[in-house]
Amino acid sequence: MSGYFSEIYTGGKSLLIGLGVTFRAFIKPVVTVQYPREKIDVSPNIRGHIELIKCNDIEAKHDCRVCGMCAKNCPCNCIVVEGEKQEGVKGKVLTVFTVDFTKCSLCGLCVETCSRSALRFSNEYELAGFTREEFHFDLIKRLEEK
Amino acid sequence: MATQTKFDTQDKHRFLLNMGPQHPATHGVLRVVLEMDGEYTMGIDPILGYGHRMQEKMGESKVWPGFYPNTGRMDYVGAMPFNHGYVALIERMAGVTVPERAEYIRVITSELNRISSHLLGIGAYVLDLGAFTPILYAFDDREDILDALEDITGSRLTYCYYRAGGVSKDIDDTFIRRTRAFIENFRTRIPMYNDLVTNNIIFIKRTKDVGIITADMARRYGATGPVLRGSGIAYDIRKSEPYSVYSQFDFDIPTGENGDSLDRYNVRIHEMEQSLRIIEQALDKLPDGPVYEKPKKVKLQPGDCSFSVETARGALTYYLVGDGSETPYKLKIRVPSFSNLSLLREMCEGMLIADLVSAMGSLDLVIPEIDR
Missing domain, CATH: 1.20.5 (Single alpha-helices involved in coiled-coils or other helix-helix interfaces)
Incomplete structure (x- = not known):
């Protein structure tokens, strides 16, 4: 008891x-942070989708030489890189650089293998859309818009 | 997917009950078919495969670095040790050396990830038992770890940080400062968890002597991790077969006595304390130097190799057969939750359904890891 x-x-x-x-x-x-009215600063190191790094001192605005290592090393086959020979320019000129972000698993192998360090991760995390095509990013167009 | 078990359908008082695949207490898409007699579960049949993604086949269909991102997506709660097992396997197979600083960073990040995994495991377990608040406290602490890891790895959950030959990014002073602050803060929080959960009479009543796993039973089923240690067997790969630089740290392996749900919970709490000790020692001893030495083109030599690491849920083994190319000929992954789940039937037969939820929660299963 x-x-x-x-x-x-x-x-x-x-x-x-x-x-x-x-x-x-x-x-x-x-x-509690009242998202989306309030936002916390995200770390600059977060991995969003990849983007071309802007270089102002060259005409093409980026340093990609179309070696294709990023597309070759991508385990998800989500990168398409195409280039063409142009007169008076040494090497190839980038014409197409697209990323299918619906397939990307953000491993970072493309960024690591880029011999020219022309790629980086963007800091965009607020991505939502209604169609798959909205996540097919054209990186050249994106760079021009900046 | 029909159940294979023959249930007693002659007795008109018996009925079948589906627990899952979308039941909150299964933490994923696990379906458990229960044969009920009133509130007592007389037959249990777990049905797996709803989250099957062919991870092993994916490993065999692309060159070995291509499997890096997949490793973190099997056990999304404790992804770092899954990364670790795979890169260490490749390193062992190809004889790649790893800089010492990288090994220390691996230990620090793996242990941080173990704490965050246990916090989620404990929080979700108490949530299953009907207490909502503790998971919010656990998430509060977990947030500090995720923020620190996000800063160096770039992701919050499905990390892809380790590489064969090192880690992809060096840690900085901010990370070290944050981790030390976390250790200091978390040491004060553990007594708070004890006040809030561990000593709570309702929690004790729901977990003590519920779901007893004897040492013999744990051995028979090949249980690992906190489930095995809860049954009193002090087996931990970090001690029994030390990989990386674990042999240089002083830490204990917490064990339970009765093998009930409460013991498994307590083992997790004590393991978090031990992880703090390991991180503290690793930060003190952290050497300078490079963190990544990229190996020259690695071909997987004909032959086989395996590597085991201790994840938050137990022993994980990768087994790889090479054929001279860069693509694995065969990749087998032995995951801890699978063997822990196999205990469920023997452990829970004849139990009240409310106790079954308690016993199953204490196994801390991650279903995508089982299905992989």
């Missing part, structure tokens, strides 16, 4: 201690 009452005592005490924790949290300042 004494075990019964001591259990009620210890059990009731444990519940009150637990409620004490909740009460302390209750009077602490609010930590």
Whole structure:
């Protein structure tokens, strides 16, 4: 019988201690962020989809030489890179650079294998759309728009 | 997918009940067919495969670096050790050396990930038992870890950070400062979890002597991780077969006594404390130097190789057969949750359905890892 009452005592005490924790949290300042009205700064290192890095001192605005290593190393086959020979220009000139972001798994092998360091991850994370085509990014167009 | 088990349909009081595939307490798409007699579960048949993505076949269909992103997507709660197992396997097979700093970074990030995984596991477990608040406290602490890891790995959950030959990015002072602040803060939080959950009479009543796994039973089914250690067997790959630089750290393996749900929960709490110790030592000893030495073109030599690591849920083994090309001929992944799930039938037969939820939650299953 004494075990019964001591259990009620210890059990009731444990519940009150637990409620004490909740009460302390209750009077602490609010930590909830009212997204999307409020936003937290994201780390500059987050991996969004890839993008070409802008270089202002060259005509093409980017440093891609169409070696195709990014497309070759991509495990998801989501990168298409095409180039053509143009007169008076050494090497190839980039004509198509698209990423199918619906397939990308953000491993970063393309960025690591780029010998010219012409690629990086963008910081865009608020991506939503109604069609798959909205996630087929044309990186050259994107660079020009910047 | 029909159930293979023969249920007793003659008894008119018995009925079949589907738990899942969309049941919140299964934490994923696991379907458990239960044969009920009133509130007692007399037959249990887990049906797997709803989340099957052919991960092993995907590993065999592309060159070995192409499998990096897949490793983090099997166990999305504790992805770092899954990364670790795969890169370490390739390193062992091809004889790639890893800079010491990279090994330390791997240990630090893996242990941080283990803590975040246990926090989620504990939070979700208590949520299954009907207490909603503790998961929010757990997520509060987990947020600190995710923020720190996001800053260096670029992702919050499905990390793809380790490479054969090192890690993809060096850690910086901000990360070290954040991690130290987290350790200091989390040490003060563990007593709070004890006040809130561990000592709570309702929690104890729901978990003590529920879902007992004896040491013999754990051995028979090949249980691993906190489930095995909860049954009193101090087996941890980090101690028994130390990989990376784990042999240089001083830490204990917490074990339980009775093998019930409460012991498994307690093992997880104590493991988080031990992980804090490991991280602290690793940060103190962190050497300077490069973090990634890119290996020359690695061909997977004819022959086989395996590598085991300790994930948050137990022993994970990758087994690879090479044929001289860059693509694995065969990749087999032995995941911890699969063997832990196999205990379910013997553990839960004849139990009240409310206790079954408690016992199953204490196994901390991650279903995509089982289905892979």
